[in-house]
Amino acid sequence: FSPHSARLGAHYREYGSVPECYSLPDSDIDGMADLWEVKHGLDPLDPKDAFADADMDGVPNLWEYAHNTDPNDPESIPSASRIVAADGTGNDLTMQAAYNAANDLDIVHVKAGVYAGSLVADTAKRIVWRADKGPADNQHVVLARNSDGITVQLKGDTVLDGFFISHAAGKTGSGIESTYYYFGKVYLPQIRLINCGIYGNTADYGAALYNRAGKVELMHCTVFRNQSTGHAIICNASGTNHIINSVIWDAN
Numbered sequence: 194f195s196p197h198s199a200r201l202g203a204h205y206r207e208y209g210s211v212p213e214c215y216s217l218p219d220s221d222i223d224g225m226a227d228l229w230e231v232k233h234g235l236d237p238l239d240p241k242d243a244f245a246d247a248d249m250d251g252v253p254n255l256w257e258y259a260h261n262t263d264p265n266d267p268e269s270i271p272s273a274s275r276i277v278a279a280d281g282t283g284n285d286l287t288m289q290a291a292y293n294a295a296n297d298l299d300i301v302h303v304k305a306g307v308y309a310g311s312l313v314a315d316t317a318k319r320i321v322w323r324a325d326k327g328p329a330d331n332q333h334v335v336l337a338r339n340s341d342g343i344t345v346q347l348k349g350d351t352v353l354d355g356f357f358i359s360h361a362a363g364k365t366g367s368g369i370e371s372t373y374y375y376f377g378k379v380y381l382p383q384i385r386l387i388n389c390g391i392y393g394n395t396a397d398y399g400a401a402l403y404n405r406a407g408k409v410e411l412m413h414c415t416v417f418r419n420q421s422t423g424h425a426i427i428c429n430a431s432g433t434n435h436i437i438n439s440v441i442w443d444a445n
Contacts, residue, residue: 225258233264244350244383251354251387252300256321259298273302273323288312288322288336295320305332309339309361317349317374324355326388333357337393342366344394348374350383359393368394368419371432373406381432382407386414395420399428407432414439
């Protein structure tokens with residue numbers, strides 16, 4: 194039994210239609226049925242391919258399976274499970290409210306705007322977050338904590354795509370923290386940050402990113418104008434950080 198058992202095998206929630214291999218054997222216990230993996234060129238004996246992204250559309254294979262889309266077709270993208278909009282046109286007004294209401298393996302779309310507050314993911318729910326993206330400043334999604342503390346704290350497998358993570362002026366704390374989840378044993382999260390900007394954060398250590406545990410990937414990200422008073426702005430305590438095609442500048 195694991196914190197994700199309710200979503201494994203035959204327990205996936207239906208999304209209008211069910212996965213093609215609904216309730217069939219899953220040899221590597223990665224949440225994707227063996228026949229579905231074989232059909233789509235994945236390895237039914239390798240659990241690591243659940244978080245891989247075969248078509249590079251920002252949605253890992255496990256979410257493609259749960260939402261019944263093609264993991265090899267970048268045009269086959271799952272629809273959002275929830276929408277966050279500050280103007281009230283979505284399901285939720287804040288990212289925290291969306292997280293609280295979301296189910297495991299949901300996809301949350303966040304409309305453009307500046308959201309004052311934080312996202313504290315205090316369970317092992319696995320979520321893909323997608324932000325509006327556009328060339329103008331008012332077409333971005335900014336999450337800026339308006340008090341001292343961590344802006345984004347993550348415990349479950351997570352994708353953050355297209356967000357700006359910051360603090361309000363004069364407030365301190367890490368931009369993003371990854372930490373473990375305990376459910377009978379320690380679960381280490383996989384975190385993927387894509388096309389994100391992490392800026393304006395001040396902390397003693399890990400101002401931009403503090404990885405307490407887990408595997409964190411920064412892909413096509415920009416990390417800038419962060420200040421750590423005594424340690425690195427990207428800090429790894431007990432995990433791994435992979436920085437891929439990203440820019441880190443204006444650092445102390």
